Amino acid sequence: MGIDLNEGIEDHKLVLQYNQWKKGVQAYLASISFVDDYVGVILDELENSNYAKNTIVMLWGDHGYLGLKFLSFDAYAATAIVLGVCSYLISEEKTALYLGVLFTLFSPAIFALGGVATTDIFLFLFWSLCLLGYIKFLKTKDERWFYLIALGVGFGVLTKLSIILFPLSVLIYFAVSEYRIYFRSVTLYKAMLVALTLGLPILIWNYQNDWVSIQHEFGHLVSDNPTTNPEVLFFTLLITIPPRDSGISLNLRLPSHHVEDLVGSNSETDLDEPDQL
Numbered sequence: 001m002g003i004d005l006n007e008g009i010e011d012h013k014l015v016l017q018y019n020q021w022k023k024g025v026q027a028y029l030a031s032i033s034f035v036d037d038y039v040g041v042i043l044d045e046l047e048n049s050n051y052a053k054n055t056i057v058m059l060w061g062d063h064g065y066l067g068l069k070f071l072s073f074d075a076y077a078a079t080a081i082v083l084g085v086c087s088y089l090i091s092e093e094k095t096a097l098y099l100g101v102l103f104t105l106f107s108p109a110i111f112a113l114g115g116v117a118t119t120d121i122f123l124f125l126f127w128s129l130c131l132l133g134y135i136k137f138l139k140t141k142d143e144r145w146f147y148l149i150a151l152g153v154g155f156g157v158l159t160k161l162s163i164i165l166f167p168l169s170v171l172i173y174f175a176v177s178e179y180r181i182y183f184r185s186v187t188l189y190k191a192m193l194v195a196l197t198l199g200l201p202i203l204i205w206n207y208q209n210d211w212v213s214i215q216h217e218f219g220h221l222v223s224d225n226p227t228t229n230p231e232v233l234f235f236t237l238l239i240t241i242p243p244r245d246s247g248i249s250l251n252l253r254l255p256s257h258h259v260e261d262l263v264g265s266n267s268e269t270d271l272d273e274p275d276q277l
Helices: 011-017 021-047 062-091 094-105 108-114 120-140 145-159 161-175 178-184 186-198 200-208 212-222 229-240 256-263
Strands: none
Touching (some): 011 021, 062 094, 120 145, 120 161, 145 161, 145 200, 200 212
16 A cells, blocks of 8 residues: 655645755756667567567556547547537537537547547547548539648547548549549649658658558458458448448438529539549
8 A cells, every 4th residue: 555655745736845846856857868778679689579560569658648648538529519610510400510519529439449539539639630621622622622621630540540431432432423523633642742741750650660551451351350440431421422322311300402502403514523634
Protein backbone atom coordinates (compact mmCIF):
# COMPACT_ATOMS: atom_id res chain seq x y z
CA MET A 1 0.00 0.00 0.00
CA GLY A 2 1.41 3.39 -0.97
CA ILE A 3 2.18 6.18 1.52
CA ASP A 4 1.26 9.79 0.79
CA LEU A 5 4.50 11.56 1.71
CA ASN A 6 2.94 14.95 0.96
CA GLU A 7 0.05 14.35 3.37
CA GLY A 8 -2.50 15.26 0.72
CA ILE A 9 -0.76 18.46 -0.39
CA GLU A 10 -0.19 18.78 -4.15
CA ASP A 11 3.42 18.87 -5.34
CA HIS A 12 2.85 22.20 -7.08
CA LYS A 13 1.77 23.85 -3.83
CA LEU A 14 4.78 22.47 -1.96
CA VAL A 15 7.17 23.75 -4.62
CA LEU A 16 5.69 27.23 -4.36
CA GLN A 17 5.50 27.15 -0.56
CA TYR A 18 9.22 26.40 -0.16
CA ASN A 19 10.36 28.55 -3.11
CA GLN A 20 11.69 25.56 -5.07
CA TRP A 21 10.26 26.47 -8.48
CA LYS A 22 13.61 27.06 -10.19
CA LYS A 23 15.14 23.88 -8.79
CA GLY A 24 11.98 21.94 -9.60
CA VAL A 25 12.06 22.97 -13.25
CA GLN A 26 15.78 22.25 -13.38
CA ALA A 27 15.24 18.75 -11.98
CA TYR A 28 12.34 18.15 -14.39
CA LEU A 29 14.41 19.12 -17.42
CA ALA A 30 17.35 17.07 -16.13
CA SER A 31 15.15 13.98 -15.87
CA ILE A 32 13.98 14.51 -19.46
CA SER A 33 17.58 14.83 -20.65
CA PHE A 34 18.54 11.69 -18.71
CA VAL A 35 15.71 9.63 -20.20
CA ASP A 36 16.40 10.99 -23.70
CA ASP A 37 20.07 10.05 -23.46
CA TYR A 38 19.39 6.47 -22.43
CA VAL A 39 16.61 6.00 -24.95
CA GLY A 40 19.28 6.86 -27.52
CA VAL A 41 21.61 4.22 -26.02
CA ILE A 42 18.86 1.59 -26.23
CA LEU A 43 17.98 2.49 -29.83
CA ASP A 44 21.66 2.40 -30.86
CA GLU A 45 22.05 -1.06 -29.38
CA LEU A 46 18.85 -2.22 -31.04
CA GLU A 47 20.03 -0.88 -34.40
CA ASN A 48 23.23 -2.91 -34.10
CA SER A 49 21.42 -6.10 -33.11
CA ASN A 50 19.63 -8.79 -35.10
CA TYR A 51 16.24 -7.52 -33.94
CA ALA A 52 16.28 -4.07 -35.54
CA LYS A 53 14.03 -5.05 -38.47
CA ASN A 54 11.29 -6.77 -36.48
CA THR A 55 11.06 -4.67 -33.32
CA ILE A 56 8.69 -1.78 -32.69
CA VAL A 57 9.67 0.67 -29.96
CA MET A 58 6.87 2.57 -28.25
CA LEU A 59 7.39 5.53 -25.93
CA TRP A 60 4.51 6.56 -23.68
CA GLY A 61 4.25 9.43 -21.24
CA ASP A 62 1.51 10.27 -18.77
CA HIS A 63 1.30 13.90 -19.87
CA GLY A 64 0.79 12.81 -23.48
CA TYR A 65 -2.00 10.53 -22.35
CA LEU A 66 -3.76 13.34 -20.49
CA GLY A 67 -3.38 15.63 -23.49
CA LEU A 68 -4.82 12.93 -25.74
CA LYS A 69 -7.82 12.52 -23.46
CA PHE A 70 -8.61 16.24 -23.43
CA LEU A 71 -8.14 16.58 -27.20
CA SER A 72 -10.20 13.45 -27.69
CA PHE A 73 -13.19 15.09 -26.04
CA ASP A 74 -12.79 18.02 -28.44
CA ALA A 75 -12.66 15.64 -31.41
CA TYR A 76 -15.63 13.75 -29.98
CA ALA A 77 -17.74 16.92 -29.84
CA ALA A 78 -16.57 18.05 -33.28
CA THR A 79 -17.47 14.67 -34.78
CA ALA A 80 -20.98 14.91 -33.36
CA ILE A 81 -21.44 18.44 -34.72
CA VAL A 82 -20.14 17.57 -38.20
CA LEU A 83 -22.36 14.50 -38.48
CA GLY A 84 -25.28 16.56 -37.24
CA VAL A 85 -24.61 19.06 -40.03
CA CYS A 86 -24.43 16.18 -42.52
CA SER A 87 -27.86 14.99 -41.38
CA TYR A 88 -29.23 18.52 -41.73
CA LEU A 89 -27.82 18.91 -45.25
CA ILE A 90 -29.50 15.69 -46.32
CA SER A 91 -32.93 16.38 -44.85
CA GLU A 92 -32.91 20.19 -44.51
CA GLU A 93 -34.75 19.75 -41.22
CA LYS A 94 -33.45 21.17 -37.94
CA THR A 95 -34.64 18.05 -36.17
CA ALA A 96 -32.14 16.04 -38.20
CA LEU A 97 -29.33 18.27 -36.94
CA TYR A 98 -30.23 17.63 -33.31
CA LEU A 99 -30.80 13.92 -33.86
CA GLY A 100 -27.52 13.57 -35.75
CA VAL A 101 -25.61 15.14 -32.86
CA LEU A 102 -27.43 13.07 -30.22
CA PHE A 103 -27.06 9.78 -32.10
CA THR A 104 -23.34 10.42 -32.49
CA LEU A 105 -22.82 11.41 -28.85
CA PHE A 106 -24.52 8.22 -27.67
CA SER A 107 -23.36 5.94 -30.46
CA PRO A 108 -22.09 2.54 -29.27
CA ALA A 109 -19.60 2.65 -32.16
CA ILE A 110 -17.90 5.73 -30.70
CA PHE A 111 -17.69 4.29 -27.21
CA ALA A 112 -16.93 0.66 -28.11
CA LEU A 113 -14.59 1.11 -31.07
CA GLY A 114 -12.91 4.44 -30.49
CA GLY A 115 -13.79 5.67 -27.05
CA VAL A 116 -12.56 9.09 -26.16
CA ALA A 117 -9.08 8.08 -25.02
CA THR A 118 -7.61 6.68 -28.23
CA THR A 119 -6.61 8.07 -31.60
CA ASP A 120 -9.61 6.32 -33.19
CA ILE A 121 -11.82 9.26 -32.28
CA PHE A 122 -9.69 11.42 -34.57
CA LEU A 123 -10.28 8.88 -37.34
CA PHE A 124 -14.03 9.37 -36.79
CA LEU A 125 -13.58 13.15 -36.97
CA PHE A 126 -11.67 13.10 -40.25
CA TRP A 127 -14.04 10.50 -41.69
CA SER A 128 -17.01 12.73 -40.84
CA LEU A 129 -15.27 15.69 -42.52
CA CYS A 130 -14.88 13.54 -45.64
CA LEU A 131 -18.59 12.73 -45.51
CA LEU A 132 -19.45 16.43 -45.14
CA GLY A 133 -17.37 17.34 -48.19
CA TYR A 134 -18.92 14.50 -50.18
CA ILE A 135 -22.50 15.51 -49.33
CA LYS A 136 -21.75 19.14 -50.21
CA PHE A 137 -20.32 18.02 -53.54
CA LEU A 138 -23.38 15.90 -54.32
CA LYS A 139 -25.70 18.82 -53.54
CA THR A 140 -23.76 21.57 -55.32
CA LYS A 141 -21.55 19.74 -57.85
CA ASP A 142 -18.87 22.20 -56.74
CA GLU A 143 -15.55 20.39 -57.24
CA ARG A 144 -13.84 22.52 -54.61
CA TRP A 145 -15.40 20.26 -51.98
CA PHE A 146 -12.93 17.62 -53.15
CA TYR A 147 -10.35 19.56 -51.16
CA LEU A 148 -12.24 19.06 -47.89
CA ILE A 149 -12.35 15.33 -48.62
CA ALA A 150 -8.61 15.48 -49.35
CA LEU A 151 -7.90 17.18 -46.01
CA GLY A 152 -9.96 14.58 -44.18
CA VAL A 153 -8.20 11.70 -45.94
CA GLY A 154 -4.71 13.22 -45.62
CA PHE A 155 -4.95 13.90 -41.90
CA GLY A 156 -6.95 10.71 -41.39
CA VAL A 157 -4.15 8.62 -42.84
CA LEU A 158 -1.86 10.01 -40.15
CA THR A 159 -4.32 8.57 -37.65
CA LYS A 160 -5.26 5.25 -39.23
CA LEU A 161 -4.89 3.80 -42.71
CA SER A 162 -8.46 2.52 -42.80
CA ILE A 163 -9.59 6.06 -43.75
CA ILE A 164 -8.50 5.08 -47.27
CA LEU A 165 -11.71 3.05 -47.53
CA PHE A 166 -13.70 6.28 -47.87
CA PRO A 167 -12.05 7.71 -51.02
CA LEU A 168 -11.76 4.19 -52.43
CA SER A 169 -15.51 3.69 -52.16
CA VAL A 170 -16.18 7.12 -53.68
CA LEU A 171 -13.92 6.40 -56.65
CA ILE A 172 -15.53 2.99 -57.17
CA TYR A 173 -18.95 4.62 -57.24
CA PHE A 174 -17.73 7.33 -59.63
CA ALA A 175 -16.35 4.66 -61.97
CA VAL A 176 -19.68 2.85 -62.31
CA SER A 177 -21.98 5.87 -62.46
CA GLU A 178 -22.48 9.03 -64.47
CA TYR A 179 -20.04 10.70 -62.09
CA ARG A 180 -17.23 9.09 -64.09
CA ILE A 181 -16.98 12.39 -65.97
CA TYR A 182 -15.21 13.79 -62.90
CA PHE A 183 -12.23 11.57 -63.64
CA ARG A 184 -11.48 14.27 -66.21
CA SER A 185 -11.49 16.92 -63.49
CA VAL A 186 -8.23 18.71 -62.75
CA THR A 187 -9.56 19.57 -59.29
CA LEU A 188 -9.99 15.89 -58.43
CA TYR A 189 -6.33 15.15 -59.11
CA LYS A 190 -5.19 18.29 -57.30
CA ALA A 191 -7.19 17.12 -54.28
CA MET A 192 -5.55 13.69 -54.54
CA LEU A 193 -2.17 15.41 -54.53
CA VAL A 194 -3.12 17.33 -51.38
CA ALA A 195 -4.14 14.11 -49.61
CA LEU A 196 -0.95 12.38 -50.74
CA THR A 197 1.20 15.27 -49.51
CA LEU A 198 -0.44 15.27 -46.08
CA GLY A 199 -0.04 11.50 -45.78
CA LEU A 200 3.55 11.54 -47.02
CA PRO A 201 5.10 11.08 -43.53
CA ILE A 202 3.31 7.74 -43.21
CA LEU A 203 4.51 6.63 -46.65
CA ILE A 204 8.09 7.66 -45.91
CA TRP A 205 8.08 5.92 -42.55
CA ASN A 206 6.64 2.74 -44.07
CA TYR A 207 9.21 2.82 -46.86
CA GLN A 208 11.97 3.02 -44.26
CA ASN A 209 10.43 0.23 -42.17
CA ASP A 210 9.51 -2.43 -44.74
CA TRP A 211 5.91 -1.16 -45.09
CA VAL A 212 5.10 -2.60 -41.68
CA SER A 213 1.82 -0.76 -40.98
CA ILE A 214 0.54 -1.41 -44.51
CA GLN A 215 1.38 -5.10 -44.12
CA HIS A 216 -0.48 -4.99 -40.81
CA GLU A 217 -3.63 -3.68 -42.50
CA PHE A 218 -3.44 -6.30 -45.26
CA GLY A 219 -2.83 -8.90 -42.58
CA HIS A 220 -6.37 -8.32 -41.34
CA LEU A 221 -7.69 -9.50 -44.70
CA VAL A 222 -5.53 -12.59 -45.20
CA SER A 223 -5.17 -13.89 -41.64
CA ASP A 224 -6.79 -17.10 -40.41
CA ASN A 225 -9.19 -14.96 -38.40
CA PRO A 226 -10.04 -12.09 -40.75
CA THR A 227 -11.54 -8.95 -39.30
CA THR A 228 -14.57 -7.10 -40.59
CA ASN A 229 -12.55 -4.93 -42.97
CA PRO A 230 -14.36 -6.28 -46.08
CA GLU A 231 -17.68 -5.52 -44.36
CA VAL A 232 -16.40 -2.06 -43.47
CA LEU A 233 -15.67 -1.42 -47.15
CA PHE A 234 -19.14 -2.72 -48.08
CA PHE A 235 -20.93 -0.41 -45.63
CA THR A 236 -18.71 2.51 -46.62
CA LEU A 237 -19.78 1.91 -50.21
CA LEU A 238 -23.43 1.97 -49.12
CA ILE A 239 -22.90 5.29 -47.36
CA THR A 240 -21.14 6.93 -50.29
CA ILE A 241 -23.61 5.73 -52.93
CA PRO A 242 -26.48 8.25 -53.14
CA PRO A 243 -29.89 6.84 -52.09
CA ARG A 244 -31.23 7.15 -55.66
CA ASP A 245 -28.77 4.51 -56.88
CA SER A 246 -28.56 2.28 -53.81
CA GLY A 247 -32.32 2.03 -53.39
CA ILE A 248 -32.06 2.91 -49.69
CA SER A 249 -32.07 6.14 -47.71
CA LEU A 250 -29.23 6.48 -45.25
CA ASN A 251 -29.49 8.05 -41.78
CA LEU A 252 -33.06 9.29 -42.33
CA ARG A 253 -36.14 8.44 -44.34
CA LEU A 254 -36.17 11.36 -46.76
CA PRO A 255 -39.04 12.78 -48.78
CA SER A 256 -38.48 12.26 -52.48
CA HIS A 257 -37.84 15.94 -53.20
CA HIS A 258 -35.01 15.98 -50.63
CA VAL A 259 -33.40 12.97 -52.27
CA GLU A 260 -33.67 14.70 -55.63
CA ASP A 261 -32.06 17.84 -54.17
CA LEU A 262 -29.18 15.77 -52.83
CA VAL A 263 -28.28 13.68 -55.86
CA GLY A 264 -29.90 15.39 -58.86
CA SER A 265 -31.70 13.58 -61.64
CA ASN A 266 -30.68 10.43 -63.47
CA SER A 267 -29.53 12.23 -66.58
CA GLU A 268 -25.83 12.70 -67.21
CA THR A 269 -26.60 16.03 -68.84
CA ASP A 270 -27.60 17.44 -65.42
CA LEU A 271 -24.02 17.13 -64.19
CA ASP A 272 -21.87 20.18 -64.64
CA GLU A 273 -18.94 19.57 -66.94
CA PRO A 274 -15.81 19.36 -64.77
CA ASP A 275 -12.68 21.38 -65.33
CA GLN A 276 -11.05 19.02 -67.82
CA LEU A 277 -7.46 17.94 -68.07
